[in-house]
Amino acid sequence: MLTKVLESIQNKSPRRSVHNLVLWTGITFVLVAASTYFLSQTRPSIDYFTHRESKSGESSNPLLTNEGIDQYILDHAYPRLGENINFAGLRKLCSSTKWQPHVYFTCTHNLGGLMNVRNMVLNCVRYAIAAGASGLVLPQIEARDPAALNHLKTGEYQDMSFLFDEVWFKKVMKENCEQMELFDSMEDISYSGYATMPDLINIQTLMGQPRGNRHGLLRNKKPWEFRTHFDEIIKSQKQKPAERSPVIVRLDDKTLFSFPPSFDSPALANCFGFILEFRLGLTALANVIVDRVHRTSSISGGNNQYVGLHLRSEKDAGKYWASWDELADTTISTASNNSIKFIYVASGDAEGVAKLVDKAEKAGIQVLDKWSILYDDEKEYLKPFRFDQQAIVDYLALMRSDRFVGSGQSSFSSHLILRREILANISLAKGEKAANTEGAPRDQLAGPGRLGYWDMDWA
Numbered sequence: 001m002l003t004k005v006l007e008s009i010q011n012k013s014p015r016r017s018v019h020n021l022v023l024w025t026g027i028t029f030v031l032v033a034a035s036t037y038f039l040s041q042t043r044p045s046i047d048y049f050t051h052r053e054s055k056s057g058e059s060s061n062p063l064l065t066n067e068g069i070d071q072y073i074l075d076h077a078y079p080r081l082g083e084n085i086n087f088a089g090l091r092k093l094c095s096s097t098k099w100q101p102h103v104y105f106t107c108t109h110n111l112g113g114l115m116n117v118r119n120m121v122l123n124c125v126r127y128a129i130a131a132g133a134s135g136l137v138l139p140q141i142e143a144r145d146p147a148a149l150n151h152l153k154t155g156e157y158q159d160m161s162f163l164f165d166e167v168w169f170k171k172v173m174k175e176n177c178e179q180m181e182l183f184d185s186m187e188d189i190s191y192s193g194y195a196t197m198p199d200l201i202n203i204q205t206l207m208g209q210p211r212g213n214r215h216g217l218l219r220n221k222k223p224w225e226f227r228t229h230f231d232e233i234i235k236s237q238k239q240k241p242a243e244r245s246p247v248i249v250r251l252d253d254k255t256l257f258s259f260p261p262s263f264d265s266p267a268l269a270n271c272f273g274f275i276l277e278f279r280l281g282l283t284a285l286a287n288v289i290v291d292r293v294h295r296t297s298s299i300s301g302g303n304n305q306y307v308g309l310h311l312r313s314e315k316d317a318g319k320y321w322a323s324w325d326e327l328a329d330t331t332i333s334t335a336s337n338n339s340i341k342f343i344y345v346a347s348g349d350a351e352g353v354a355k356l357v358d359k360a361e362k363a364g365i366q367v368l369d370k371w372s373i374l375y376d377d378e379k380e381y382l383k384p385f386r387f388d389q390q391a392i393v394d395y396l397a398l399m400r401s402d403r404f405v406g407s408g409q410s411s412f413s414s415h416l417i418l419r420r421e422i423l424a425n426i427s428l429a430k431g432e433k434a435a436n437t438e439g440a441p442r443d444q445l446a447g448p449g450r451l452g453y454w455d456m457d458w459a
């Protein structure tokens with residue numbers, strides 16, 4: 001049969017090509033059906049939280065092989081959120097920008113927790129476009145010290161793929177902002193050896209604002225004046241930007257919450273954050289967790305839902321932040337009020353989680369986290385990842401929870417609420433059957449309100 005298929009492909013007559021199409025569609029259908037069936041047989045179908053013991057002597061974890069993890073990603077990581085997003089706002093921005101040849105941007109000093117790094121990378125790319133830089137070196141991440149998470153300036157620079165999907169970023173930027181060329185590294189810029197490099201730019205100084213570290217102070221008060229100030233820096237260099245003397249600009253590490261999204265049109269502000277997607281393997285794990293919790297809930301006679309909780313009660317949480325009691329009470333009452341039997345918790349506070357397990361049990365509610373849901377081979381894959389990489393799994397599992405409870409003072413929680421609201425609005429606009437018809441008011445922030453400054457992160 002295969003030879004016949006090959007023959008018919010080589011034969012280019014138009015009548016044959018209709019036959020080919022029908023034949024190939026048939027073959028594809030059979031192959032997909034067969035592989036779906038076989039894959040469905042490879043996982044136990046009941047009790048999703050039973051941890052399989054790995055047999056001793058066998059190191060046959062498929063997730064630790066390239067083919068295995070690729071297959072797992074194919075099976076579980078798609079579709080990406082960004083695939084549903086309309087990037088027209090970005091295209092419009094890039095086509096109306098006045099670009100400056102031979103001026104390049106780098107985004108290197110992005111540090112801190114997962115969502116802070118994300119915000120800083122996005123701000124840097126946004127400033128690069130505002131500057132009209134005709135080239136951008138792929139952003140980098142300064143990784144935190146695994147032994148002391150409050151040690152941020154480690155000098156350990158990682159590629160963007162440490163947290164993000166580089167292929168996605170390149171694709172989205174090429175499709176929607178091709179005026180700004182991407183470079184894998186600074187050395188790939190022609191004549192980079194002859195480049196002029198102005199001092200690290202501090203946005204506050206550039207904008208003539210007082211310097212300060214706290215959230216509200218880092219904010220650029222007049223983003224519409226950025227380009228004028230930036231052009232002055234370029235003009236003040238000894239060499240004009242030219243092919244053999246490019247100018248390479250670097251921002252310092254004070255870009256957190258600097259660019260206010262409200263400066264941009266909603267069409268841009270609502271799509272810009274989606275130029276970043278998280279790395280695929282960890283996205284796949286998160287999707288597996290979400291499906292497993294849903295299935296366990298329906299198998300055990302529940303309503304197929306779970307409450308996601310960001311239990312931000314670690315020792316470094318601020319004194320005035322939502323307390324453990326406020327977070328636990330709000331979560332349990334949200335679950336009880338809605339007949340939900342499962343809580344998915346993300347927290348670095350092991351003691352706090354143990355207390356929550358007890359308290360929830362009295363209300364007939366089970367508390368789960370990534371370590372209790374994943375199988376042994378999946379845990380073996382996840383364990384070597386760093387703290388902020390592992391946080392990707394929690395972020396995505398919380399993002400897809402049916403209800404969410406978090407602390408209004410945590411940027412991680414606040415960001416989740418914002419993004420869940422945007423996603424609810426997008427599915428509403430698309431006329432999808434969204435369970436939530438009121439945007440996001442079903443999410444709960446425990447404790448004293450939202451962060452003082454709200455307009456500070458990209459959805």
Ligand SMILES: *[C@@H]1O[C@H](CO)[C@@H](O)[C@H](O)[C@H]1NC(C)=O
Pocket residue numbers: 330333334337444
């Ligand atoms: C749950 O319901 C009770 C009674 O109606 C209400 O007082 C409480 O605020 C609700 N909890 C949440 C988190 O909505």
Ligand SMILES: *[C@@H]1O[C@H](CO)[C@@H](O)[C@H](O)[C@H]1NC(C)=O
Pocket residue numbers: 418421422425439
């Ligand atoms: C979602 O839609 C509501 C109603 O139109 C609007 O008030 C809200 O600002 C939207 N949320 C976001 C994050 O855009």
